[in-house]
Amino acid sequence: MSLYYEAASILTNADKAGGSLKSRIFNKKDLKSTPAQLFALVTEVSKWSAVLKEVVERSGVLKEERKLTPILALLLSHDLLLSKGGIAAPANHVLKLAITRHKARLSAEFTKARLKQGFSTLEAFREHINTGSDGSEDTAAPSNRAQAVSIQHPRWVRINTLRTTLQQQLDTTFAGYSYTDDLSKITSASNKAEILYQDPHIPSLLALPPRADLSKHPAYVSGQLIFQDKASCFPAYLLDANTEDADVIDACAAPGNKTTHLTAILSECRKRAARGGRVQRVIAFEKDKQRATTLNKMVKLAGADDMVTVKGGQDFLAVDPESEEMVRVGALLLDPSCSGSGIVGRDDSAKLFLPDPNTVKEITSSSHKSKKRKRRAPAIPALTKTAALEPEEQDTALENMQDDSTLNDRLSALSTFQLRLLTHAMRFPAARKITYSTCSLYFEENESVVLRALVSPIAKGRGWRILKRGEQVEGLRRWEKRGIWEDGKLGEEDMLEKEEKKDVLEGCIRCEKGTKEGTMGFFVAGFVRDGVRDDVGGDNGLYKKRDAEGDEADDWLGFSDNEVGEPNQELNEIGGNPAPPTIQHKKEKKNRKKRKA
Numbered sequence: 001m002s003l004y005y006e007a008a009s010i011l012t013n014a015d016k017a018g019g020s021l022k023s024r025i026f027n028k029k030d031l032k033s034t035p036a037q038l039f040a041l042v043t044e045v046s047k048w049s050a051v052l053k054e055v056v057e058r059s060g061v062l063k064e065e066r067k068l069t070p071i072l073a074l075l076l077s078h079d080l081l082l083s084k085g086g087i088a089a090p091a092n093h094v095l096k097l098a099i100t101r102h103k104a105r106l107s108a109e110f111t112k113a114r115l116k117q118g119f120s121t122l123e124a125f126r127e128h129i130n131t132g133s134d135g136s137e138d139t140a141a142p143s144n145r146a147q148a149v150s151i152q153h154p155r156w157v158r159i160n161t162l163r164t165t166l167q168q169q170l171d172t173t174f175a176g177y178s179y180t181d182d183l184s185k186i187t188s189a190s191n192k193a194e195i196l197y198q199d200p201h202i203p204s205l206l207a208l209p210p211r212a213d214l215s216k217h218p219a220y221v222s223g224q225l226i227f228q229d230k231a232s233c234f235p236a237y238l239l240d241a242n243t244e245d246a247d248v249i250d251a252c253a254a255p256g257n258k259t260t261h262l263t264a265i266l267s268e269c270r271k272r273a274a275r276g277g278r279v280q281r282v283i284a285f286e287k288d289k290q291r292a293t294t295l296n297k298m299v300k301l302a303g304a305d306d307m308v309t310v311k312g313g314q315d316f317l318a319v320d321p322e323s324e325e326m327v328r329v330g331a332l333l334l335d336p337s338c339s340g341s342g343i344v345g346r347d348d349s350a351k352l353f354l355p356d357p358n359t360v361k362e363i364t365s366s367s368h369k370s371k372k373r374k375r376r377a378p379a380i381p382a383l384t385k386t387a388a389l390e391p392e393e394q395d396t397a398l399e400n401m402q403d404d405s406t407l408n409d410r411l412s413a414l415s416t417f418q419l420r421l422l423t424h425a426m427r428f429p430a431a432r433k434i435t436y437s438t439c440s441l442y443f444e445e446n447e448s449v450v451l452r453a454l455v456s457p458i459a460k461g462r463g464w465r466i467l468k469r470g471e472q473v474e475g476l477r478r479w480e481k482r483g484i485w486e487d488g489k490l491g492e493e494d495m496l497e498k499e500e501k502k503d504v505l506e507g508c509i510r511c512e513k514g515t516k517e518g519t520m521g522f523f524v525a526g527f528v529r530d531g532v533r534d535d536v537g538g539d540n541g542l543y544k545k546r547d548a549e550g551d552e553a554d555d556w557l558g559f560s561d562n563e564v565g566e567p568n569q570e571l572n573e574i575g576g577n578p579a580p581p582t583i584q585h586k587k588e589k590k591n592r593k594k595r596k597a
């Protein structure tokens with residue numbers, strides 16, 4: 001019986017532990033149940049909780065059984081009604097008796113709930129709960145069911161051009177599939193339907209029905225296919241790294257989808273340019289040692305290991321951009337830890353609905369009084385309480401934070417870290433391209449970081465500017481959803497001139513989740529500078545000039561302005577013109593003149 005008490009304690013987060021549900025269970029010491037069994041129970045119960053809440057409330061069991069708490073009633077009714085093995089407790093255990101006494105009423109309410117949602121069999125109902133699909137035999141879903149099923153997320157598959165080609169895959173793995181240019185046909189198709197959609201924005205990206213299972217297919221197992229959300233393909237594509245860019249850094253790399261995408265793009269460029277000589281390297285940093293192991297595996301599986309150097313357990317912020325190994329780095333992809341608010345399923349499907357004892361009273365008393373009166377229980381029960389139920393974290397950023405820290409504190413801590421990474425990337429002497437991305441929907445982690453970075457001394461000094469929409473790779477130039485502005489969220493950093501701010505927001509790319517575009521929530525922006533390192537000492541040598549004048553603080557988040565060194569011979573070979581002064585530079589100059597006068 002400890003299984004149910006432990007599950008209840010996990011779901012209510014009695015320990016006030018931070019982190020994802022999975023990490024809280026697997027890191028918990030002194031568990032009597034096995035972590036895998038506990039994890040399976042709490043995830044299953046949370047999936048079914050919206051249905052079970054209603055069933056438990058309508059059965060009146062909470063009113064009659066004082067030993068049952070709402071959460072125990074959910075857990076036990078789940079196993080009673082849905083688990084093959086039934087309730088995992090001795091037959092005479094007091095809690096088992098408390099729930100099984102009401103088996104007939106609970107089963108009847110459960111059947112009613114199933115029929116009300118339009119499912120004629122338990123299997124179809126299960127399919128719906130497990131996959132979010134309608135699981136129906138008929139194609140015309142009843143309207144109440146259609147409302148309950150949210151917009152589906154396609155299964156995005158990137159063809160890994162390091163191992164195969166799009167055409168090879170269309171001729172083999174997907175031979176016999178029909179094609180559609182209507183994504184909604186993909187998202188509404190049954191899981192087994194052999195239908196595909198070729199993405200119009202990202203090369204070599206396909207969409208398949210939401211739960212299409214290719215996980216055992218030889219093409220997937222051998223690394224020819226990679227499951228990667230469309231939005232997550234934007235950064236490597238936007239970076240547009242080519243043979244001119246020398247080495248490329250992926251600063252926050254695990255599990256490695258963007259690393260291998262980046263490598264595939266570089267390798268294609270190299271083939272097209274038929275260049276000999278030194279092979280460009282992708283240097284992939286991953287601070288977390290465990291995640292670096294996954295990164296290594298992914299890189300190997302994708303056939304990227306001859307181009308990628310994994311810096312496992314290494315903090316990108318601790319890297320000296322001027323070191324010998326780094327001076328050839330021409331482009332950087334930054335996809336740092338974030339709140340993950342754009343991840344599909346992070347919030348909407350991860351809520352726990354608890355039965356409300358007061359609702360029990362209302363329903364039972366009214367239903368007992370007049371059976372003829374029509375009940376008006378809401379189709380989707382109101383949220384009584386939300387437990388911290390998150391699917392597997394994309395990374396560890398939030399896991400280390402305390403539960404009681406407010407959202408604002410979290411966003412503030414995350415955006416400070418994100419800004420540090422971005423301004424650090426701007427210090428690489430030969431770098432001319434950067435992409436910055438998050439799977440967050442928050443302005444604070446996205447446009448705000450971009451704008452703050454752009455007005456930083458390092459950005460101004462080295463001539464970094466936003467990659468404007470008109471300069472973006474063709475597929476993303478056509479992407480409609482752009483950056484947003486939220487009034488009052490930026491303080492003195494809101495100092496770009498109106499036109500420049502417009503360009504910046506237009507240069508930012510956003511994806512929303514739960515729309516007909518079928519992406520997760522995502523954000524990406526590109527930065528470029530047109531010159532090379534020696535520009536800093538030339539017309540745009542704001543650092544030196546400012547130092548001489550003794551104005552402006554020397555440090556930007558811990559990076560000294562004085563760290564700009566001498567021009568590097570190797571970098572000059574890459575070529576490039578001096579960066580034209582930006583509006584910011586002009587403003588700076590004007591201010592300096594004023595002050596001198």
Ligand SMILES: C[S@@+](CC[C@H](N)C(=O)[O-])C[C@H]1O[C@@H](n2cnc3c(N)ncnc32)[C@H](O)[C@@H]1O
Pocket residue numbers: 232251252253254255256257258259285286287288291314315316317335336337338394395396
């Ligand atoms: C959002 S995930 C990256 C996902 C990855 N780009 C992909 O597409 O597969 C962020 C990763 O950055 C790592 N990370 C965070 N801070 C870092 C730092 N200072 N240096 C290197 N890696 C870092 C985290 O451990 C995490 O694995």
